[in-house]
Amino acid sequence: MTERSNSLSEWLEARLPVISAFRREYVDFAMPRNLNYLWNFGAFATIALGLLILSGIFLALNYTPTVTEAFASIEMIDRQVSSGWLVRAIHMGGVSMLFASLYVHIGRGLYYGSYKAPRELLWLTGLGLLLLVMTTAFAGYILPWGQMSYWGATVVINALNSLPVIGKPLAAWLLGGEGLGNTALHRIYVLHFVTAFSIVGFVVLHVAALHVAGSNNPTGIEPAKPDDTVPFHPYYTTKDGLGLCLFLMVYAGLIFFAPDILTLADNYAQANPLVTPRDITPEWYFAPFYAILRAVPSKLGGLLLAAGSLGVLFAVPWLDASPVRSARYRPILRIALPILFLAFIALGAAGMHPPTGFWLWISRIAVTYWYLYFLILLPYLPRVEIPKPLPSSLQEPRG
Ligand code: HEM
Missing domain, CATH: 1.10.287 (Helix Hairpins)
Known part of the structure; x- marks a missing residue:
């Protein structure tokens, strides 16, 4: 059996060396030995992103992107679809967990100067990710077609309209006409999907850029001696693993004990273009x-x-x-x-x-x-x- 699996891995290696590439980049990869727990937050963001995509696919199976049915389809997911409430809570909680991880991740980068040469491109790909995550979250929030979805989007569209010369035509072009209607909702749904999957591609680029320069560390100086570094596995697989247990506990706490703590009650009322909420x-x-x-x-x-x-x-x-x-x-x-x-x-x-x-x-x-x-x-x-x-x-x- 071992002989057979060895020959299979040799066969694969000769044609597509993914196993050795994985070993080089994720098992033996040299990491500074002094990283603190703030270096866990990239892994947290990756896990939150994975759960968002997975839960998003299941939500999409039952969601209808039309002005008349969007709100009801979300209510149906919450009340009638088997475990639908759980999938939705994972998705909504995941957004907060992702943003919280990202804000700490960026703060860590600013504090330890991880943006400085030779990691400028790593920083820029990270910011590209932030913009994509923001766009995806903005588009996603409109989909349930609640009061805050509608009026939040209206605030942003009005801001876009205020751009001189290009503002109005740009907004009309993006929305497929004046204001928020079926065409706009459909486009926003497509945008949500496209940006969500582009994030995955960008993360690959981000981590590739990280693996060229290697990780920074709390001292900000580069490792000089061989024993300044340790292999990623088992040292950081265990450290990231422990951090992930705590991260998932907080995430589970949010989902099971306070699923609505971070959302606004107004969004449980269907969008009504004739009634503006008191505070948006x-x-x-x-x-x-x-x-x-x-x-x-x-x-x-x-x-x-x-x-x-x-x-x-x-x-x-x-x-x-x-x-x-x-x-x-x-x-x-x-x-x-x-x-x-x-x-x-x-x-x-x-x-x-x-x-x-x-x-x-x-x-x-x-x-x-x-x-x-x-x-x-x-x-x-x-x-x-x-x-x-x-x-x-x-x-x-x-x-
Ligand atoms: C979906 C979004 C993101 C994901 C999944 C992600 C993932 C990761 C991962 C797994 C690492 C290695 C582990 C770590 O150092 O924490 C990392 C490192 C890094 N990320 Fe991100 N990242 C994201 C967004 C960002 C953003 C928004 C920025 C900054 C604007 C950024 C800047 C960096 C930098 C500078 C490093 C290297 C840190 C160091 O070695 O000191 N990332 N990222």
Whole structure:
């Protein structure tokens, strides 16, 4: 039997060397020995994505993309289809788990300078993924055709319409006519599918780029000696495995104990173009950008600010002028960056409240800091900041 399987693997190896490629990239791959648990979040995102695609396929079997039937078909999945409620909870909870993983994943990258040379393309493919995930989530949220689906989409279409010259024709072209109707819903359904599967392709590209440069690590210095690294298996398969158990426990907790905690009650009422909800509130993962959209009185200004807040991330590898990667050795950045994280959380809270008084000012202060951090601090801070001495190896105890 072993002889036969050996000869089969040799036969395959000579024609399509997938087994040796897998071994090289996922078993023996050299990993820095000092990675902390923040390096688990890429794996979390991958698992959440896998579960989203799988549950999405089962939802699609029972969903009808028409204005008259979409809402009822979702209700049917929840109430009549066998285990439909579970599949839907996995799908809805998965979106939150994916975004939460991604925001930590990006924060980790910013803190340890994982975007710096030679990992710029890795960073850019990651941002491509973020845009695709956002587009997929936005399109997916419209599909149940609830009040928030309809009015949330309306806010975004109005923002698009505010673009001079191209805005209106672009919106009409995307939606296949004026406003949200059957044609638009059908297109949004197709968009949801296409972007979801493109994400999988992009993840392959992302991980391929990672395997060219290798993983960064908390010190930000490259492994120099052979014993600075350990093979991916068994060291990080077990570490990722433990992390995944905890991740799946939180995910299961969300699905089984609080499936509705992150969704809005308004979306359990069917879309009604004649009744605008009192407050149009986005899902939590879009709230920071929604707050930026509303931080200024001009619609176009808000749209440009919100798009720009993501746009600056693309320039980060070139904006950061410091030769030191990890914030661990950058005393001022080490304070400035957590403030950026707080600003992001504050924007999220502001996005869930009406844009008046206190919350309006919170969003204005936070968005100002966002731009200040990327456009002023990253390029100019290295002129005044004195970095701490870097360790000579990954194994040196933390000073
Ligand atoms: C669906 C979305 C994504 C998936 C599935 C994903 C997956 C992964 C995986 C599995 C890793 C290796 C493990 C780890 O370092 O955590 C990784 C590394 C990395 N990802 Fe992502 N990623 C995604 C989105 C992003 C985004 C949005 C960014 C940043 C804008 C990003 C930037 C990076 C960087 C810089 C690394 C290397 C980190 C290091 O070695 O320090 N990724 N990603």
